[in-house]
Amino acid sequence: xxxxxxxxxxxxxxxxxxxxxxxxxxxxxxxxxxxxxxxxxxxxxxxxxxxxxxxxxxxxxxxxxxxxxxxxxxxxxxxxxxxxxxxxxxxxxxxxxxxxxxxxxxxxxxxxxxxxxxxxxxxxxxxxxxxxxxxxxxxxxxxxxxxxxxxxxxxxxxxxxxxxxxxxxxxxxxxxxxxxxxxxxxxxxxxxxxxxxxxxxxxxxxxxxxxxxxxxxxxxxxxxxxxxxxxxxxxxxxxxxxxxxxxxxxxxxxxxxxxxxxxxxxxxxxxxxxxxxxxxxxxxxxxxxxxxxxxxxxxxxxxxxxxxxxxxxxxxxxxxxxxxxxxxxxxxxxxxxxxxxxxxxxxxxxxxxxxxxxxxxxxxxxxxxxxxxxxxxxxxxxxxxxxxxxxxxxxxxxxxxxxxxxxxxxxxxxxxxxxxxxxxxxxxxxxxxxxxxxxxxxxxxxxxxxxxxxxxxxxxxxxxxxxxxxxxxxxxxxxxxxxxxxxxxxxxxxxxxxxxxxxxxx
Numbered sequence: 001x002x003x004x005x006x007x008x009x010x011x012x013x014x015x016x017x018x019x020x021x022x023x024x025x026x027x028x029x030x031x032x033x034x035x036x037x038x039x040x041x042x043x044x045x046x047x048x049x050x051x052x053x054x055x056x057x058x059x060x061x062x063x064x065x066x067x068x069x070x071x072x073x074x075x076x077x078x079x080x081x082x083x084x085x086x087x088x089x090x091x092x093x094x095x096x097x098x099x100x101x102x103x104x105x106x107x108x109x110x111x112x113x114x115x116x117x118x119x120x121x122x123x124x125x126x127x128x129x130x131x132x133x134x135x136x137x138x139x140x141x142x143x144x145x146x147x148x149x150x151x152x153x154x155x156x157x158x159x160x161x162x163x164x165x166x167x168x169x170x171x172x173x174x175x176x177x178x179x180x181x182x183x184x185x186x187x188x189x190x191x192x193x194x195x196x197x198x199x200x201x202x203x204x205x206x207x208x209x210x211x212x213x214x215x216x217x218x219x220x221x222x223x224x225x226x227x228x229x230x231x232x233x234x235x236x237x238x239x240x241x242x243x244x245x246x247x248x249x250x251x252x253x254x255x256x257x258x259x260x261x262x263x264x265x266x267x268x269x270x271x272x273x274x275x276x277x278x279x280x281x282x283x284x285x286x287x288x289x290x291x292x293x294x295x296x297x298x299x300x301x302x303x304x305x306x307x308x309x310x311x312x313x314x315x316x317x318x319x320x321x322x323x324x325x326x327x328x329x330x331x332x333x334x335x336x337x338x339x340x341x342x343x344x345x346x347x348x349x350x351x352x353x354x355x356x357x358x359x360x361x362x363x364x365x366x367x368x369x370x371x372x373x374x375x376x377x378x379x380x381x382x383x384x385x386x387x388x389x390x391x392x393x394x395x396x397x398x399x400x401x402x403x404x405x406x407x408x409x410x411x412x413x414x415x416x417x418x419x420x421x422x423x424x425x426x427x428x429x430x431x432x433x434x435x436x437x438x439x440x441x442x443x444x445x446x447x448x449x450x451x452x453x454x455x456x457x458x459x460x461x462x463x464x465x466x467x468x469x470x471x472x473x474x475x476x477x478x479x480x481x482x483x484x485x486x487x488x489x490x491x492x493x494x495x496x497x498x499x500x501x502x503x504x505x506x
Contacts, residue, residue, distance in 0.1 A: 013041065013042070013043050014041075014042050014043070014054035014055060015042065015043050015044065015045040015049070015053040015054050015055070016034070016037045016042040016043070016044060016045060016053055016054065016055040016056070016057065017044075017045045017049050017051070017053040017055070017056050017057070018030045018033050018034055018037075018057045018059060019056070019057065019058050019059065019074070020059045021058075021059065021060055021061040021067065021070070021071075021094070022059075022060070022061025022063060022067075022094070022095065023061065023063070024162065024209075024211055024247065025164075025167075025182075025211065025213070026059050026060075026061060026094055026095075027162070028162045028164060028211060029059055029093075029094070029117075029120055030059045031153045031154055031155055031156065031162075032120055032121075032152065032153050033057055033059060033093070033120055033123055034153070034154035035152035035153035035154045036120070036121065036123055036124055036152055037055065037057075037123070037124060038152070038154055039124075039152045040124035042054070042055060044154070051077070051078050051081050052081070053088075054085075054087065054088055054089065055088075055089045055090075055091065055127060056078060056088075056089075056090050056091070057090075057091045057092075057093065057123070058071060058074065058075070058090075058091070058092045058093070058094070059093050059094040060092060060093065060094035060095060060096035060097055061094060061095055061096065062094075062095035062096045062098070062099050062177055062178075062181060062351070063095065063176070063177065063178065063351065067096055068096060068100070071092070071096060071104075072107055072108060075090065075092075075107075075108040075110075075111065076108070078090060078110075079108070079110050082110050087131075089112040089113070089127055089130065089131065090108075090110065090111050090112055090113075091111070091112060091113035091114070091115065091123060091126070091127060092104050092111055092113070092114050092115075093113075093114070093115045093116065093117075093120060093123065094116075094117060095117055095177075095178070095181045095182070097114050097115060097116055097117075097140070098116040098117045098118075098140060098181040098182075099177070099180075099181055099353065101114065101116075101138060101140050102138060105136045105138060109136075111136060112127065112130040112131075112136055112137065113126040113127055113130050113136065113137050113138075113139075114136070114137070114138040114139070114140070115139055115140065116139075116140035116141055116181075117181055117182055117183075118140075118141035118142065118143055118144045118145055118183065119139060119140070119141035119145050121145060122139060122141075122145075126139055142183075143183060144167055144168070144183065144186055157205075157401070157434075158203075158204055158205070158434070158435060158464065158467040158468040158470075158471045159204065159205060159206055159207065159398075159434055159435030159462075159464035159465070159467060159468055160205065160206075160207040160208070160209070160435075160464075161200050161205045161207070161208050161209070162208070162209050162211045163193060163196055163197055163200070163208050163209070163210055163211060164188065164211045164212065165187065165188055165193050165210050165211065165212050165215060165218050165231065166185055166186060166187045166188065166212035166213070166214070166215065166217070166218050167182055167183070167185070167186055167212070167213065168182045168183040168184050168185040168186050168213060169182060169184075169185055169213040169214050170184055170185045170214070170217065170220065171214060171250065171252075171288070171290075172288050173277075173287055173288050173289060174286065174287055174288050174354060174355040174356040174359070175277075175287060175317060175320065175348070175351065175354055175356045176351075176354060177351050177352075177353045177354050178213060179213075180353065182213060185212075185213070185214065185217060185220060185221065186221065187218055187219060187220070187221050187222070187227075190227070190230070190231060190234070193210075193231065194231075194234055194235075194238070197235065197238055197241065198238055201238060201239075201240045201241050202240075203467060204435070204463050204464050204466060204467020204468075204470075205241075205464065205467070206240065206241065206242040206243065206398070206435060206462055206463065206464035207241075207242060207243035207244075207245070207398065207464075208235070208241065208243075208244055208245070209244075209245040209246060209247060210231070210235075210244070210245070210246040210247075211246075211247065212246075212248075213248075214248070214249070214250045214253065215228070215246050215247060215248060215249050216228045216246070216249035216250060216253045216254055216255075216258055217250060217252075217253045218231060220253075225253075225255065226255070226257050228253075228258055229255070229257040229258045229260065229261035230261075232244065232246075232258070232261040232262065232265055232268050233261050233264075233265055235265065235267065235268065236265035236266060236267055236268065240463060241267055242267055242398075242437075242462075242464075243267060243269050243398065243418070244265070244267050244268045244269060245268075245269050245271060245420065247273050248273055248274070248275060248315075249272070249273075249274050250274075250275070251274060251275075251276075251289075251290075251291040251295060251296050251299055252289075252290040252291055254274065254299050256302065259299075259302050259303055259306050260306070262303075262306070262307060263306035263307050269418050269419065269420065270307045270309050270310040270311065270418055270419050271310065271311050271312075271313075271418070271419045271420045272303055272310055272311075272312045272313070273312075273313045273314065274296075274299070274300075274312065274313075274314055275314055275315035276296055276314045276315065276316055276334065276338070277289055277315060277316060277317050278316065278317060278320060278323075278327070278330075278331055279293050279296075279330040279331035279332070279333060279334030279335065280293070280323070280326075280327035280328070280330040280331060281293055281330070282322075282327060283320050283322070283323055283327050283330075286320065286321070286322055286356075286359070287317075287320060287356075293330065293334050296334070296338075297334065297337055297338060300312055300338050309419065310419065311341035311386075311419035311420060311421060312338065312340055312341060313340055313341050313342045313343060313344070314338070314340050314343050314344070315343070315344045315345075315346070316331060316335070316343055316344070316345045316346070316375065317346050317347075317348050318331070318345060318346065318347055318348060318368055318371045318372045318375055319347055319348040319363040319367065319368030319371060319372070320348045320356065320363075321348070321356055321359035321360065321361045321362050321363065322359065322360070322361035323348075323361075323363055323371075328371050328375075331375065332374070332375065332378060335375065335378055335379060335382065336378070336382075339382055339385075339386060340379065340382065340383070340386075341383060341386050341387075341419070341421070342379070342383050342448070343379045343383075345372060345375055345376055345379065347368045347369065347372050348363070348368060350362075380447050381447075383447045383448065384445065384446065384447040387421070387445035387446065387447065387448075387449075387450060388445045389445075390417075390421065390442045390445055390450055391442050391443065391444065391445050391450075392441070392442065393441070393442050394439060394440070394441050394442075394457065395417045395418070395423065395439070395440060395441075395442060395450075395452075396417070396418065396437050396438075396439050397415040397416065397417055397423045397425060397437065397438050397439070397440055397452075398415050398416050398435065398436075398437055398464075399413055399414075399415040399432055399433065399434050399435065399436050399437070399438060399465075400414055400415045400416055400434060401434040401468070403415070403416075403422060404424050407424070407427075410424070411426070411427050412424045412425060412426055412427055413425055413427050413432060413438070415438065417450070421449070421450055422448065422449040422450065423440065423442070423449065423450045423451070423452060424449060424450070424451050424452070425438060425440045425451070425452035425453075425456060426440075426452065426453060426454065426455060426456065428455065428456045428459050430459055432459055432465075433461075433465035433466075433468050433469050434464075434465065434468045435462055435463075435464030435465040435466075435467065435468045436459065436460060436461050436462050436464070436465035437459075437460040437462060438456045438458070438459050438460075439456060439457040439458040439459075439460075440452035440454075440456050440457060441454055441457065
């Protein structure tokens with residue numbers, strides 16, 4: 001357990017590190033954890049510290065395969081470091097902590113704090129209590145204490161932000177444990193959401209992503225089926241807000257008024273990520289998904305009729321228990337019909353605590369792998385073909401930070417088109433900052449990115465770029481190790497299109 005005395009209080013600027021696993025909701029929560037720790041006087045450890053911090057926090061995921069093995073492996077590697085550093089503390093939060101509770105401290109008795117998905121705001125208090133009492137603190141709330149967006153934050157981006165509109169999920173998909181860990185859906189007040197967005201825009205943010213486990217079910221707890229479309233339209237009235245996205249919607253709740261709001265609200269981007277999971281009606285029923293292939297493809301048809309340039313992506317699970325070759329071919333058919341811009345494809349694996357884990361007809365690993373490879377090859381070709389249609393188009397690209405790994409070597413910059421496609425473009429002669437908007441002509445397409453090789457047609461400096469420049473300048477001017485300042489509000493850059501979506505559900 002952690003040891004120490006009052007003289008070791010955090011006013012001597014102890015350092016912290018937060019390690020995040022899983023979905024966008026966890027990324028959003030981790031920024032809150034960082035903000036809470038900095039508000040309590042901790043400073044962020046340098047990049048690449050690899051556990052060399054006074055407090056190491058694991059924000060865990062229970063959805064990903066072997067999530068528990070990964071956690072305990074990482075905890076094991078920290079045990080000798082903690083022995084050598086009296087006063088070092090380790091905390092474990094997130095979905096796996098909510099699920100395993102006492103098990104974590106039993107398997108890793110050197111952990112100081114275990115907290116759940118509903119009480120992340122308690123982390124600084126629990127750390128101090130563990131230090132004073134010299135014993136592990138385990139506190140798992142059974143219901144939400146505060147929406148993540150109402151807590152302090154340390155946002156990773158100056159120009160793009162997550163905004164949580166709901167937490168939890170009312171669905172009972174047989175492959176998913178998230179509702180058991182995040183609880184029933186609870187919606188934020190519309191006024192609170194809009195107030196947060198307006199505050200973010202005032203800070204320089206120009207792109208927001210509305211976030212929820214089942215984002216378009218927003219309003220279900222007040223009986224307003226059009227609450228989400230009304231929220232989208234309200235976002236369109238906020239001056240200075242250039243781009244609005246959302247993730248992840250459920251086909252069951254995807255109504256015509258949402259499609260109309262997307263098409264008629266200029267700052268709502270022509271992008272839709274909507275999980276299909278399977279193209280087989282029989283498997284969808286076994287998954288307890290409340291729609292069928294015809295309904296899903298019908299939604300896509302309506303979206304494309306309203307927004308011909310919309311980029312649509314999805315999630316697909318291969319090898320769900322009982323899936324036959326005929327079922328899998330139905331998925332392949334649906335993919336051919338839908339022509340997704342990209343798809344996050346997952347090989348089914350058992351998740352303890354889910355109904356699917358105990359179902360008959362578990363598919364052999366080699367069969368799942370072979371189907372997965374066929375589906376991936378099909379989607380790769382479709383993604384490439386769909387991207388080729390972008391060649392010759394003129395697009396406004398919002399410059400991103402850190403999305404192009406080869407940008408330095410190729411003298412290019414990278415950013416996102418309105419439909420969220422990744423674009424690499426020639427670096428213009430004038431200075432361009434993350435958050436600024438560059439107009440380019442697409443000259444080449446690959447399956448997962450577009451390329452604009454000519455000189456950019458225009459560069460538009462933005463308030464978001466100003467915000468990025470201000471933050472960068474202030475960070476460079478601060479003395480080493482001092483990062484205290486007042487916490488703000490907000491969220492991170494939208495995740496790249498190749499990163500798994502929120503909890504793999506929707």
